Amino acid sequence: ARAVGKVSAESIGRASSLLPFPLAPVSIVRTSNLTPSAALLFWLIQACGEPVHLSMLSFSSSMGFVARLAELRAMGCLGSLHWSIDHSLKSRKSSTAEGRVLQMLAEHFPGEVSFPHARIHGKWAVIRTATQAISILTSANWQETNPREESYVITTDPAVADGLEAAQQSLEAK
Numbered sequence: 001a002r003a004v005g006k007v008s009a010e011s012i013g014r015a016s017s018l019l020p021f022p023l024a025p026v027s028i029v030r031t032s033n034l035t036p037s038a039a040l041l042f043w044l045i046q047a048c049g050e051p052v053h054l055s056m057l058s059f060s061s062s063m064g065f066v067a068r069l070a071e072l073r074a075m076g077c078l079g080s081l082h083w084s085i086d087h088s089l090k091s092r093k094s095s096t097a098e099g100r101v102l103q104m105l106a107e108h109f110p111g112e113v114s115f116p117h118a119r120i121h122g123k124w125a126v127i128r129t130a131t132q133a134i135s136i137l138t139s140a141n142w143q144e145t146n147p148r149e150e151s152y153v154i155t156t157d158p159a160v161a162d163g164l165e166a167a168q169q170s171l172e173a174k
Contacts, residue, residue, distance in 0.1 A: 036140075036150070036152060037123075037136060037138035037140045037142075037150060037152040038065060038068075038140070038142060038143065038144065040136065040152065040154065041125055041127075041136055041142070042068060042072065044127055044134055044136070044154075045072055045077050045078060045127060046072070046075075046077050048077070048127065048129050048132070048134075050129055050130075051076060051077060051078065051079030052077065052078060052079055052127045052128060052129055053079055053080045053081075053082070053127075053128040053129075054078060054079075054080070054081050054082070054083075054125060054126070054127055054128075055082045055083075055125065055126040055128075055164070055165050055168060056081070056082070056083040056084070056124070056125045056126075056142060057083075057084050057085075057120060057122050057123060057124050057125075057164075057167075057168055057171070058083070058084075058085055058086070058120070058122075058123050058141050058142045059085070059086045059088075059089075059120055059121050059123065059141055060085065060086065060089055060098075060101075060141045060143065061085060061089075061101055061105075061141060061142050061143050062097070062101060062141075062143035062144050063097065063100050063101055063104055064143070064144030065142050065143045065144050066101060066104040066105055066108060066109075067104065068144070069081070069108070069109070070104075070108040070109075073108070080112065081109055081112040081113070082112060082168070083105075083109070083112060083113045083114070084113075084114050084115075084116055084120060084168055084171060084172060085105075085113060085114075085115055085120065086115070086119065086120040086121065087115040087116060087117055087120075089101070089102065089115065090102065090115055114172055116171050116172045116174060117174060118171040118172075118174040120171060122167075123137075123138045123139065123140060123141055123142065124136060124137045124138065124164050125138075125142070126161045126164050126165055128161065132156065133156065133157075133158045133160075133161035133162075134154065134155075134156055134161075135154070135155050135156075135157070135160045135161045135164055136152060136153070136154050137152065137153045137155075137164075138150060138151065138152035138153075139151045139152070140152065
């Protein structure tokens, strides 16, 4: 089960051949200890070849995942971020790790992460560029640790991306 987070170069090549738009080559994809959905998210962000707008929804996250997002920002791959996380993460901050996640979010992504009062257990991401929208729907939280196998679906249907972003805005309005 611990090998679930490892994504081989061959599987990335096969996945990229299925997408209906060109992707930039990615020289290094850091996938160690990532769930497959997180590894694919980071790979797709890099492969777009330009800064992306990323909308995300999750119940929780981790320090490693936030650090990798910050690394993508520093590399120029991540433009803007709109991330909604379940509000209970703030009340779970008595845990040292969760408190550090909140601190890292505030440090690296001020004003880009919200904690709506609506209960959030969905997990998805929408990657947008000027010409494409890629949606990832998953059962895994956006974190680097979770050795269980999880499901994920990647689609380039713009209606799916629009619907996910509208749902995220609706959750934040409550």
